[in-house]
Amino acid sequence: MHNQIDELRQLSARIGADPLLVQGGGGNSSVKLDDILYVKASGTWLRDALDKELFVPLNLEAAREYASSGQEDYLRLRVDDLPGGNLRPSIETGMHAAMPHQYVMHTHPVFTIAATIIQDHDVGHFLDGLHWAKLPYIKPGAGLASAISGLVQENAPDIILLENHGLVVGGNSPEDVEQTLLEVEKRLSLPQMELNKDFEKSEITNEPDGYKWFENKLAKDVACSGAAMQKLTLGALVPDQVVYLGGAAVRISDIHELDEIRLNWKSHYGVEPGLVFVEGVGALVREDLTKGGLAMVDLLLQLAIHIPDNVALNTLTPENQIELLNWDAEKFRQAVDAERKG
């Protein structure tokens, strides 16, 4: 096996083990070796990179063409006779093909995401001296890949901030990529908020059918703060939130309000809300949430305690949400996640 793939595995496992950088099956990585692009398989978790075959070999030149022209069927570009040639390439394969660097790492880091969610946040001030660019929100997949391809042709940035989504970093060694990624996160870091206590903590009540309490002290603290909850109920903040939780978090003052909201959601979005705050009590999560869904709740709680109160936020539009909920590629990713044991 190539040394570079081993190095990519180690880098991926390290980055994937940090829930502040990657949650669940989110994020992906790649390396280019001669005319082959090795990219993470759909539905797999970066942190498993040392234990499982994670990378799919694809024809690099054809993948680049696909990325720039907005084609999406990367399955056709697999090099079947190499290890991993039977896996399904990530839905974000195009961004890896488009970046010119040998190593590319795409993550969903808390502070980068927060920085792109806060409206008019002056990221340029913090990233001064780095070779970076930023893209407005575009649904992950072909459209995003061709936008990245365009940026690369303009001035080939090493760092691309994706609004309401995450970060892409390219470099010529795994160390280079890791250092840049951590540097960006450090520069964009925000202090943890002191949460207001608008609601008295009250005892957890029975679980409504189909839901369970999210057992985490932070969830309870957020449920006691009106301002913290508001950041999560305003709208969906990232695409994986829509994919795994159905959309924005819901807030209710009494558990009996849940039934009507479930019906409403079902008729509007075809799913029931994945995350429901009950004021003063805690957070309910849908019982059928996958591990990826639970990891998403953790990310949202981190955003709630780090994004300052009372700032305007960028949220996904209803149209953004609908296009994510109707996406077949995502259904595959969720199905893989649902089978996950550990």
Ligand SMILES: [Zn+2]
């Ligand atoms: Zn992503």
